[in-house]
Amino acid sequence: MSGSSSVAAMNKVVQQLRLEAGLNRVKVSQAAADLKQFCLQKAQHDPLLTGVSSSTNPFRPQKVCSFL
Amino acid sequence: MATDGLHENETLASLKSEAESLKGKLEEERAKLHDVELHQVAERVEALGQFVMKTRRTLKGHGNKVLCMDWCKDKRRIVSSSQDGKVIVWDSFTTNKEHAVTMPCTWVMACAYAPSGCAIACGGLDNKCSVYPLTFDKNENMAAKKKSVAMHTNYLSACSFTNSDMQILTASGDGTCALWDVESGQLLQSFHGHGADVLCLDLAPSETGNTFVSGGCDKKAMVWDMRSGQCVQAFETHESDINSVRYYPSGDAFASGSDDATCRLYDLRADREVAIYSKESIIFGASSVDFSLSGRLLFAGYNDYTINVWDVLKGSRVSILFGHENRVSTLRVSPDGTAFCSGSWDHTLRVWA
Numbered sequence: 001m002s003g004s005s006s007v008a009a010m011n012k013v014v015q016q017l018r019l020e021a022g023l024n025r026v027k028v029s030q031a032a033a034d035l036k037q038f039c040l041q042k043a044q045h046d047p048l049l050t051g052v053s054s055s056t057n058p059f060r061p062q063k064v065c066s067f068l
Numbered sequence: 069m070a071t072d073g074l075h076e077n078e079t080l081a082s083l084k085s086e087a088e089s090l091k092g093k094l095e096e097e098r099a100k101l102h103d104v105e106l107h108q109v110a111e112r113v114e115a116l117g118q119f120v121m122k123t124r125r126t127l128k129g130h131g132n133k134v135l136c137m138d139w140c141k142d143k144r145r146i147v148s149s150s151q152d153g154k155v156i157v158w159d160s161f162t163t164n165k166e167h168a169v170t171m172p173c174t175w176v177m178a179c180a181y182a183p184s185g186c187a188i189a190c191g192g193l194d195n196k197c198s199v200y201p202l203t204f205d206k207n208e209n210m211a212a213k214k215k216s217v218a219m220h221t222n223y224l225s226a227c228s229f230t231n232s233d234m235q236i237l238t239a240s241g242d243g244t245c246a247l248w249d250v251e252s253g254q255l256l257q258s259f260h261g262h263g264a265d266v267l268c269l270d271l272a273p274s275e276t277g278n279t280f281v282s283g284g285c286d287k288k289a290m291v292w293d294m295r296s297g298q299c300v301q302a303f304e305t306h307e308s309d310i311n312s313v314r315y316y317p318s319g320d321a322f323a324s325g326s327d328d329a330t331c332r333l334y335d336l337r338a339d340r341e342v343a344i345y346s347k348e349s350i351i352f353g354a355s356s357v358d359f360s361l362s363g364r365l366l367f368a369g370y371n372d373y374t375i376n377v378w379d380v381l382k383g384s385r386v387s388i389l390f391g392h393e394n395r396v397s398t399l400r401v402s403p404d405g406t407a408f409c410s411g412s413w414d415h416t417l418r419v420w421a
Contacts, residue, residue: 007076010083016261016299017090023301023339027101031320031338032109035363036381038318040113042362047406048421049364051120058144058161059124059407059421 098340106333106342110381116364119377119387124407125419127158129165134411135192136226136398140181143404147188148417149176155190157202160409160419167202169210178226182233189217189236191224197238199250218248218255226269228280230294237280237294239266245282247294259292261299268312273319281322283310289324289334303334305341312356312399316380317363323380325354331368333380345378347385356398361405369396369410375420391418 043049047057132152139146145166149155153174157167173194180189182199191197197218200210218224222241229236230247235256239245245259245266264285272279278294289310291301308327315322321335321342329350333343345366352372359366359380366378375396377387394413401408407421 004076007080007083010080010087014083014087014090016302017087017094019298020301021090021094021097025097025101025339026337027103028106028335028338028340028342029104029109031335032104032106032342034337035106035316035318035321035335035342036110036113038316038320039362039364039381042317043364045405046360046362046364047404048121048360048401048408049116049362052406052421057406057421059419 098338101338102340106381107383113381115382116379116386121377121387121389121420123391123418124421125160125163127160127163127417127419128415129156129158129168130154130415130417132415133394133413134397134415134417135175135177136179136190137400137409137411137417138179138181138188139400139402139409140185141183141403142185143402143406145181145185146409146417146419147179147181147190148398148411149179149190149192150415151175155179155188155200157188158417160407167210169200169214171198175223178224178238180227180229180236182229183231184233187233189227189229191218191227191238193223195220195223195240195242197224197227197236197248199236215250215253217250217253218246219253220244220246222265225265225267228269228271230271231274237269237271239269239282241265243284245269245280245292257294257297259290259297259299261290261292261302262286262288267309270314270322272315273317275319277319281313281315283313283324283326285309287326289313289322291322291336301336301339303341305332306330308353311353314357314359317359317361323357323359323366325357325368327353329353329370331357331366331378333366343380343383345376345383345385350376355396356400356410358399358401358408360401360408367399367401367408369399369412371395373412373414375399375410389420392416 130150137148177192220240226239247257262284269282306326312325330346375389392412398411
């Protein structure tokens with residue numbers, strides 16, 4: 001019956017909301033500080049960020065070798 | 069009986085009011101923790117310099133729009149799929165085509181490389197996800213060894229192998245995501261909750277555990293527990309379809325790209341959106357997003373044919389890349405972060421570095 005199925009559907013919505021309400025959250029200042037920390041720590045090892053030279057990046061054009 | 073109807077109405081009404089009060093409580097909780105913006109925390113971080121990123125390789129061969137691509141773990145092979153029904157495996161260093169298979173349907177919207185590098189998965193309008201082992205034997209017909217793994221009741225929009233070749237995660241126009249066993253084709257878990265087509269998914273980096281994020285036409289991004297099938301977190305701040313979702317490399321956040329012309333960053337521990345990447349001049353939808361290795365850069369492909377590069381921490385755009393002659397439909401950074409590849413409706417793929 002349409003009545004009981006909307007109750008069942010509503011029940012699911014409430015269950016889901018209860019689950020989400022119970023989550024442990026962190027302050028944005030803390031979360032943002034951690035994101036920033038991660039970026040800065042890994043910066044050296046990020047080739048697209050640091051711009052890797054031709055000799056180490058397989059996609060950048062190599063200088064042509066020629067036999068003299 | 070009349071009294072049953074009355075009872076049901078009361079239950080429905082009380083459930084509805086509980087839902088409303090829970091939603092209000094959630095908003096309150098999230099707002100309490102919103103003490104600062106990400107770009108404020110990043111104010112003292114050194115600004116990024118000029119970026120020189122160019123197309124280093126162009127992969128030509130598809131006969132129609134490129135819809136999806138994925139990198140092999142070997143950092144050089146790429147699989148791509150197209151509206152013309154073809155799935156091609158390329159060596160991106162040499163631009164040679166190593167394998168090609170024709171699917172029985174057009175609009176192959178999803179493709180993925182297996183972690184071993186020995187197989188690929190793809191699907192689209194056929195509502196299935198099929199796995200093809202890659203063979204170098206010239207006498208073998210790739211299509212002959214095809215294995216149908218997933219069956220949805222509408223188009224396949226995204227697929228991804230989990231940590232092994234044994235399981236595949238799929239997203240579909242039927243509004244669900246599902247986890248399948250490749251060998252048996254058995255459905256291991258299904259994920260219900262989106263109110264419309266699911267367009268994209270991304271698995272959390274393996275260190276962070278068994279979750280994945282999905283985005284859909286219902287404007288929601290949902291984070292799921294793979295074991296229980298439960299939605300653990302949901303975010304609804306986009307104003308239109310979410311075309312792409314990608315985890316931040318630490319696993320603590322994810323980015324999304326949407327038809328509302330913005331990309332957004334959601335932090336999972338703060339349980340809220342923490343940044344929006346947008347400009348008044350950008351009015352076309354973002355179709356695909358991916359992070360550089362450190363998470364500092366967000367590459368986003370748009371329907372106005374461009375790729376915008378965003379400073380994730382500061383929220384500003386650091387570069388705009390031109391080259392494609394039609395919509396950018398797919399974009400992935402290579403496994404070692406030395407390059408990224410974009411696919412477009414202009415029938416080509418480009419590798420940028």
